Amino acid sequence: MIKMIALDLDNTLLNSDKKISEANTAALKKLHKAGKAVVLCTGRPINAIWDWLKQLGLMNEKDYSVNFNGSLVIHNVDKKPLMEKGMKxxxxxxxxxxxxxxxxxxxxxxxxxxxxxxxxxxxxxxxxxxxxxxxxxxxxxxxxxxxxxxxxxxxxxxxxxxxxxxxxxxxxxxxxxxxxxxxxxxxxKPGIDKGSALDVLLDHLGWTRENLMTFGDAENDLEMLASAGVGVSMANGTPEAKKTANHVTVLDNNHDGVADFLKTYFAKNE
Missing domain, CATH: 3.30.1240.10 (Hypothetical Protein, Haloacid Dehalogenase-like Hydrolase; Chain: A; domain 2)
Structure with a gap:
């Protein structure tokens, strides 16, 4: 059973205008309300994604984000790190x-x-x-x-x-x-990527990779696509992302590819 949905931002959840569409917002908010963890996974720090976190309503006690491509797992509400691995x-x-x-x-x-x-x-x-x-x-x-x-x-x-x-x-x-x-x-830092960061968060919440669905499009998403029970490349993803994932969206990031996949998957599987 999928309990966590982790999403890359650029060229995945975000369209070319750097916005989360109404359809993607509605789909993720519905699943979050139903108890799914929704985790934004990005190279950005939390302050740079704050407006998107609020847009999606990811401000509950169990809401976390993966930042700096896996160097930081942070608790959204109080911005306290669950995991932080840096370099001197x-x-x-x-x-x-x-x-x-x-x-x-x-x-x-x-x-x-x-x-x-x-x-x-x-x-x-x-x-x-x-x-x-x-x-x-x-x-x-x-x-x-x-x-x-x-x-x-x-x-x-x-x-x-x-x-x-x-x-x-x-x-x-x-x-x-x-x-x-x-x-x-x-x-x-060697060993740091979005997949390893999600492993830390899954362990913290008492879940496994089989409970994880991930969405991505590029080289920095490969580890989390490979590690998930359901790894989803965007239709606009790189050849490597599509090869690594076990699913590919029908629609791209400019045509609500995330929302379309979520609607179809959960209608069939849960």
Whole structure:
């Protein structure tokens, strides 16, 4: 029996206008009211998804979110972490050296805001992310000594293609590297992903992967698609997402693909 529905945001639950449609909202609110846990799984911090959490009514005592692509599991109501796994500043030294040598931009995120590294080229991340986020432009040597959730290279897709093809083995050992969007490459702590974060939450609630349904479209969703009893790729998902999932929506993210799948699945199965 499905007890938890976990959803990626960009190109999955969100349409191209970065909105949750009325149909998707209604479908998820109905299931949440019926007792299903609805969990947003995103690379963003909770402040950047707060309006969507309120739109979906995910403000009950048992409501949680997965943030920073799995580095944080947080209790929505009081924003207290259930799980938080970060990295220290020195962890990013080789990544900064790589970006400096090739003139690539770099943004480093703690669990509250973003540090665009201004001794490197300007990134497009701030413009793309927006939301209720704090951005502090600093040189790498000046970022504070706190715990960090991830780093991001945000640049043109063709440049990211080149970066991925030429990624130094050292960086591949030091990070779990995923491409969350065509313009965004993310560097996470090894072993961190949305699937592992959902395992923590399932264990906390006393459920198993067989109780989990997930929706995603991209590389950073693969682990949670693979680990779920019902893993659902969007019709607009990457070939890897469709191959990893055991279901594919009929409709894409701009045509209420999530709502359409939920309505059909639960009409047949519960």
């Amino acid at each position: 500043r020195d962890h990013f030294t080789h990544l900064h050296e790589f970006c400096e040598a090739h003139n690539y931009p770099l943004d480093i995120l703690d669990f509250n805001g973003v540090y665009p590294i201004n001794d490197l080229p300007l990134s497009g991340y701030e413009k793309r992310l927006g939301g209720n986020m704090h951005f502090l432009h600093v040189p790498f040597a000046k970022i504070p000594d706190v715990d960090y959730s991830k780093a991001v290279i945000c640049t043109e897709p063709a440049t990211l293609d080149k970066i991925v093809a030429e990624m130094p083995a050292q960086l591949s050992k030091e990070f779990h590297i995923v491409r969350s969007q065509p313009m965004i490459l993310e560097f996470l």
